[in-house]
Amino acid sequence: MSRWQIARLVASKDLRIERRSRVLMNQVLPFAGVTMVMFAFALDASNVLERVAPGLVWLATLFSLLVLVQRSFAIESDDGALDALRVAGVDPVAIYWGKAFALAVQLAVLEVVLLIAAVLLYGADVPLGGIVLLATTLVTATCGLASVGTLYGGLTAGFTGRETLLPLLVLPVVAPVLIGATRAVESALGTGGVALSEGWPWIGLLSVFAVAFGAGGALAFGPLIEEAT
Amino acid sequence: MDVDPEVPSAPSAASDHVVALDQAVAVIGGFPVLAGATLAVSSGEIVLLSGPNGAGKTSILRLCAGLLPIARGSGSIFGFDLATQRDSIRPRVGLLGHRNGLYGDLTVAENVAFWGSTVGATPDEIGAASARLGVDGRLNDVVVSKLSAGQKRRTSLACLVARRAELWLLDEPHAGLDAAGRDELDTVLRQAVSSGATVLVASHELERAGSLADRVVDVIGGQVHDSGASS
Numbered sequence: 001m002s003r004w005q006i007a008r009l010v011a012s013k014d015l016r017i018e019r020r021s022r023v024l025m026n027q028v029l030p031f032a033g034v035t036m037v038m039f040a041f042a043l044d045a046s047n048v049l050e051r052v053a054p055g056l057v058w059l060a061t062l063f064s065l066l067v068l069v070q071r072s073f074a075i076e077s078d079d080g081a082l083d084a085l086r087v088a089g090v091d092p093v094a095i096y097w098g099k100a101f102a103l104a105v106q107l108a109v110l111e112v113v114l115l116i117a118a119v120l121l122y123g124a125d126v127p128l129g130g131i132v133l134l135a136t137t138l139v140t141a142t143c144g145l146a147s148v149g150t151l152y153g154g155l156t157a158g159f160t161g162r163e164t165l166l167p168l169l170v171l172p173v174v175a176p177v178l179i180g181a182t183r184a185v186e187s188a189l190g191t192g193g194v195a196l197s198e199g200w201p202w203i204g205l206l207s208v209f210a211v212a213f214g215a216g217g218a219l220a221f222g223p224l225i226e227e228a229t
Numbered sequence: 230m231d232v233d234p235e236v237p238s239a240p241s242a243a244s245d246h247v248v249a250l251d252q253a254v255a256v257i258g259g260f261p262v263l264a265g266a267t268l269a270v271s272s273g274e275i276v277l278l279s280g281p282n283g284a285g286k287t288s289i290l291r292l293c294a295g296l297l298p299i300a301r302g303s304g305s306i307f308g309f310d311l312a313t314q315r316d317s318i319r320p321r322v323g324l325l326g327h328r329n330g331l332y333g334d335l336t337v338a339e340n341v342a343f344w345g346s347t348v349g350a351t352p353d354e355i356g357a358a359s360a361r362l363g364v365d366g367r368l369n370d371v372v373v374s375k376l377s378a379g380q381k382r383r384t385s386l387a388c389l390v391a392r393r394a395e396l397w398l399l400d401e402p403h404a405g406l407d408a409a410g411r412d413e414l415d416t417v418l419r420q421a422v423s424s425g426a427t428v429l430v431a432s433h434e435l436e437r438a439g440s441l442a443d444r445v446v447d448v449i450g451g452q453v454h455d456s457g458a459s460s
Contacts, residue, residue, distance in 0.1 A: 001349045087323070089319035
């Protein structure tokens with residue numbers, strides 16, 4: 001089978017497991033929702049909330065990313081499936097792309113829900129002109145986050161204490177996504193009078209990040225899981 | 230590759246021995262789990278590795294599967310060097326270790342289909358593999374997390390058959406199986422061997438596995454003591 005076919009097989013397997021176990025629906029979305037509500041309580045002033053809404057959306061996304069990545073690799077390590085994939089000689093690049101795609105789909109669903117929550121809870125407006133920028137931000141940031149998450153999820157999969165190690169490794173690395181995506185969404189929403197045109201340079205940063213980690217992660221994933229498991 | 234859907238295909242004649250270890254040393258965390266193991270297994274043989282806990286039986290299986298790097302000495306599987314050609318070895322090897330390598334949230338059919346699909350097995354081959362291990366029918370649509378230990382073991386073996394492994398590396402394969410399951414496993418292994426596969430079994434159940442094996446070798450202190458005698 002070709003690399004693409006294997007990647008598709010791995011992605012559909014992961015999404016089928018998610019559909020059946022409903023971790024995103026029953027655990028991650030409620031967690032993200034509670035996080036948004038707690039922010040609303042902590043910053044109880046509508047003008048402040050509206051101002052910081054883009055950052056809160058991406059912070060909640062990053063926290064939820066950690067849960068999704070740990071779940072994505074728990075299903076591989078619980079019964080030795082990652083070892084079995086290695087023994088079966090399954091192309092690690094295909095495993096990486098497949099798992100990253102499945103993670104990206106789940107992240108995209110999460111981000112849309114969080115944006116809707118931001119509109120409802122924080123009173124954020126979505127002007128018509130900002131929709132293209134908003135959608136582009138979601139796509140590029142999601143690709144970057146899924147690439148990094150899959151890479152570090154594979155790296156920590158075989159370690160004891162991976163639950164604490166993963167946030168320590170991932171959060172500093174995804175800081176550029178947090179900054180870039182927040183600024184781009186601020187522009188898309190016109191938060192604090194930021195112009196729409198100011199958002200597009202941040203898309204460049206997010207795109208470079210996604211491509212760098214997508215390609216670099218695919219190359220590094222095989223050797224990393226060899227060493228880590 | 231044209232293969233019988235019910236049994237693994239025969240290994241190629243890339244070398245005289247399917248497994249050839251010569252003074253192989255493997256180290257985990259600074260501890261030598263194999264201390265100069267020498268072993269030769271010919272095509273179509275069933276070889277039983279016996280020995281006490283911690284003797285190195287599992288390490289030999291993991292070394293042969295390409296999961297454990299060889300630190301010193303030499304070794305080859307199907308003629309491919311264990312130090313430099315592990316990627317060529319792995320697709321031809323199936324390892325059933327202490328864990329089953331299954332996805333608990335997928336059904337039996339989905340698990341067998343997934344592992345079969347990684348080597349391009351057809352739906353017929355996948356169905357035949359499930360039938361061979363008796364996990365078709367009513368078990369097909371049961372999620373693996375709801376199965377008994379024995380049923381999980383059978384499902385894992387069905388995945389091995391669907392993957393068309395040529396060298397079967399089995400670690401305590403009878404564990405968790407009931408009497409019928411053990412008989413079925415023995416039958417499957419004999420059929421696999423009759424079609425050209427080679428089997429390396431690590432087991433404490435000498436009476437059961439010994440009757441199945443062509444040869445028994447002792448593993449003690451990370452070394453192999455092969456008397457060459459038939460079981």
